[in-house]
Amino acid sequence: MARLDPTTRRLLDEFQHDFPLDPRPFRVIGERLGLDEAAVLDLLCELQEAGIVDRVGAVLEPGRVGASTLAAMKVPPELLEGVAALVSAYPEVNHNYEREDAYNLWFVVTAPTPARLRAVLDDIADRTGIPVVELPLVEAFRLDLGFPLSWS
Amino acid sequence: MELSATDRRLLAELERGLPLVPRPYALLGARVGLPEAEVMARLRRLRDGGVVRRFGLVVRHRRLGYRANAMVVWDVPEVRVRAAGLRLAALPFVTLCYRRRRHPAWPYNLYCMIHGRVRAAVEERIEEASRLAGLRSCPRRVLFSRRCFKQTGARYFSAPGAPAHAGPGP
Numbered sequence: 001m002a003r004l005d006p007t008t009r010r011l012l013d014e015f016q017h018d019f020p021l022d023p024r025p026f027r028v029i030g031e032r033l034g035l036d037e038a039a040v041l042d043l044l045c046e047l048q049e050a051g052i053v054d055r056v057g058a059v060l061e062p063g064r065v066g067a068s069t070l071a072a073m074k075v076p077p078e079l080l081e082g083v084a085a086l087v088s089a090y091p092e093v094n095h096n097y098e099r100e101d102a103y104n105l106w107f108v109v110t111a112p113t114p115a116r117l118r119a120v121l122d123d124i125a126d127r128t129g130i131p132v133v134e135l136p137l138v139e140a141f142r143l144d145l146g147f148p149l150s151w152s
Numbered sequence: 153m154e155l156s157a158t159d160r161r162l163l164a165e166l167e168r169g170l171p172l173v174p175r176p177y178a179l180l181g182a183r184v185g186l187p188e189a190e191v192m193a194r195l196r197r198l199r200d201g202g203v204v205r206r207f208g209l210v211v212r213h214r215r216l217g218y219r220a221n222a223m224v225v226w227d228v229p230e231v232r233v234r235a236a237g238l239r240l241a242a243l244p245f246v247t248l249c250y251r252r253r254r255h256p257a258w259p260y261n262l263y264c265m266i267h268g269r270v271r272a273a274v275e276e277r278i279e280e281a282s283r284l285a286g287l288r289s290c291p292r293r294v295l296f297s298r299r300c301f302k303q304t305g306a307r308y309f310s311a312p313g314a315p316a317h318a319g320p321g322p
Contacts, residue, residue: 012211019208021192023175037174044172052215055169056176057305058198059206065155065163070252070263088302096302099223099295103258106223106295107302135252138261139234142241142249143205 007033011043012052019056062137067117068110069136072103073128080104083128092120103133153201158186162194163204167305213267214300220271224278225260227291233262239285240264245277260293271296 004012010033020028026044027037035043047053062068075083080098087107088096096107111117125132155163161184170176177195178188186194198204213221228236233251240262241249248265266281268274275294282288 012209012216016208016211017206019170021177021196023177023188023192025170025176026172026174041172041174048172050215051212054210054212054303055305056172056208057169057210058163058166058195058204059210059305060163061203061205064203065160072258084299084301093302094304097300098298100298101293101295103295104298131257133255133258135255135258137250138253139237139251140249141237141251142246142264 007035008043008047011040012047059143061143062140066110066112067114068108069117069121069134070106070108071121071124072133072135073105073124073130074103075105075128075130077104079128083130086127087124090120090124092116153197153203155198155203158184159194159198159203162186162191163198166195169210169305210305212303214303217269218267220268220274221297222266222274222278223295223297224264224266224281225293225295226262226282226287227254227259228262228287229290230261232286236285236287236290237262240281240287243281243284246281259291262287262290 011029014032015029019025022028024037026040029035030037030040033040044053044056048055073083073087084096084098084105087093087105090109092109092111093107094110096105098104099106109117109120111120121132121134162180165180165183171179173179175188177191180186181188181191184191195204195207199207226236237249237251240246241264245266245268246264247267248263250263251261252263254261264281266274266277268277274296278294282292
């Protein structure tokens with residue numbers, strides 16, 4: 001990965017929370033970083049293009065809106081790529097990772113209603129013939145609070 | 153706090169990300185039929201009310217060199233799981249910490265994520281976390297991530313069948 005200059009690092013570090021709710025938020029950010037508004041917008045577009053920034057977005061409290069669950073599958077290694085692609089193709093799946101375990105495929109399904117969540121999970125199990133282990137949230141002790149970056 | 157239909161429309165529009173234009177709240181407002189000031193006021197209320205837990209840059213840590221990322225799970229007696237979870241969550245290097253329902257095939261009920269650049273350093277932190285949270289006697293599994301097949305923001309609204317689609321489109 002290319003090394004990031006100090007201004008870019010500050011942008012990534014300081015604006016994961018409390019994004020300015022100001023009519024000109026990118027100008028406010030620029031004032032903090034010593035850049036003009038257009039330069040902040042350019043930098044964000046570049047970071048997005050490079051895949052470093054996904055978006056400027058809102059992370060919602062789980063359970064407040066819609067329904068979601070973590071799910072795991074034990075997929076024979078020779079089938080993993082195909083099953084992973086099938087799972088990723090659902091717009092309701094927002095994370096999908098291979099992990100080092102017999103349960104090797106882990107994904108999060110998020111849907112507007114519990115019924116739609118149920119339908120997606122059942123559909124994946126039916127189409128792959130592999131059971132889907134559902135591991136819904138009971139309590140969050142620490143939510144997605146951003147990612148503290150250390151640059152050492 | 154209760155979410156109104158207008159709040160839902162606004163959050164649905166925001167799922168794709170704040171537009172990268174000089175006046176993004178005005179553009180968002182134009183898409184959902186709200187004045188700019190009202191968009192900002194609603195987002196502030198949603199954030200203060202805890203529906204929006206975080207509003208800002210969503211960074212993709214793998215692209216920044218964080219490739220040693222472990223999900224650690226423990227099987228903790230129910231009477232102890234909450235206290236252990238709170239202790240884990242207080243550690244600065246724990247990025248997520250959840251209690252989840254057990255499954256007959258997967259008896260673990262406490263989950264956390266530890267991210268790092270170097271695997272050995274993450275392994276050390278896992279040991280440290282186990283010790284500090286009083287979890288050394290509990291069955292544990294460490295699942296480092298291998299390939300990322302997909303990573304996007306949650307789509308509560310814009311997935312097929314989402315109620316938000318009944319509203320005015322973009």
